[in-house]
Amino acid sequence: MSYQLIELDVQATDNIACPHCQQLIINWQEEQYIQPCEHTLFIAMDIGFEYITDEFEQTMQHTVDDLHANDDQLNMFAELTASSYPEFIIMKSDLGAAGYFRYIGLTA
Template structure:
């Protein structure tokens, strides 16, 4: 397994910081709340990607465009965990809608 899942016990409106540099990659104070740092590989929700690096997308079995075109049929967690990226962390947090989650990938 190339990834490690880390469930976060936080609310949907809490900031999320990078485990390496401590920058808030989800920062609700900012107008653009997505603030990826150099360690961020992707920020995704069950309904699609908010951010993804080219390096990570190239390791996925399907392109982001393909996933977004078929978002009603996609299991986002399954898609990101099938990546061949060598080692990465996935922070999983509640999205605020029942049954939906946010996934943030960081370099290990």
């Protein structure tokens, strides 16, 4: 497990771009605001996943289905950082509700 955490200083309604290719991963101008690029491993919130690649899910200690079934006991950040994926970046941003965050995982 080797990840780099980048805490974004953005509002919950701001777009978020991939630092590699500059594609807007979170794009509020689109009806489907989740727009993963080729570098995106996952897009998660403290309350569950919005997107995840099979490649990343296979490195997690619990499946997405297990996590969603037990979301009342979920610590998303702990689950993500316990992954055995070799190297990745986690961009953390405010979700707009007190104490809740969005996490965007990207290849390093």
